[in-house]
Amino acid sequence: TADRIYNFSAGPATMPVPVLQQTAEALIDVNGTGIGIAEHSHRSKTFTAICEGAEAACRELANIPDDYHVFFVQGGASLMFGQVPMNFLTPDKTADYLNTGSWSKKAIKEAKLFGNVNVACSSEDRNFCYIPKDVSYSDSPTYVHFTSNNTIFGTQFAVEPECPDGAYLVTDASSDIFSRPIDVTKYGLIYAGAQKNLGPAGVTLIIARKDVVDSGSGDLTTMLQYRTQAEAGSLSNTPPTLGIYMMKLVFEWIKGQGGLAAVAERNEAQATKLYAALEASSLFSGTADVDSRSKMNACFVTGDADKDAEFVAFCKQRGMDGLKGHRSVGGMRASIYNAFPDEGIDALIEAMKDFEAEKG
């Protein structure tokens, strides 16, 4: 691993090295079966045990009660933007959406195809650089949808929003799932693509209250009804077996780190250090409001696009990749999910100082 570089990619993103090493071995022979993990039947004893193990590890990690399903689907968070309202919203119902970035907007667009949407708040007036405090809900929404961490704009809900009586919270937690403790009981449904904090792309984790799943439309094509995979333990059809295997290893890795509280502490320390360096700099500045800053994606700029590009290239020469910001914010974005090493934060801060001294 000596020649691995610091990968600040927003996703797919850095994974824990022990998980990668174990997966490399398991691709040839998993659990001494003489067959690789990607070659086992999904109906085999070996894989069904892995799938059950992944669910169990997830439940343990987040303290998920029995009245919730935990299951794995495909299609990414983008499919969930449509699948959530397809299951739970009808033309006579309203869902409230908190508009905090590009991914929220995409979710809103899909929901409008199925029912009434009340955009209960928006931070679009300042290019999504903050999490709005004032939220105005409709009279009786079926659910409230929010994006817990806004990957592109580097903002994050410090705590989940209040949920009106009779409604349930739905969250797109793709970019901060299991980066801190989560009180699952506050949610009707949580969805998260794996490729930032949980594993490789191609598998999406769903944690959903059983009565919410039961309330979903029964008129949809089978695979788009959440009940299908929820009731089949993710094995209604061939699931992304390799992704589920790796997710299980990541859950176990998080547990080995001391659990969600422990990884939250490290994430907090890394982000605090990086933001402090940005505050101390006279060249670089963060783009998100201080009280809304993400602990997963730190966005920053020099104020000069050419200089930003120069800094990204400067970092690349020092063994740091993936720092170019999303085009809608520009500048730089340091994505520092659970598996991102402390040394990479130090390397970035040193590069900022050296660049500033040389070119600032």
Ligand code: PMP
């Ligand atoms: N939601 C959020 C918060 C994201 O960060 C992303 C991916 N960057 C998506 C949704 C879309 O995920 P996918 O490409 O897996 O559909």
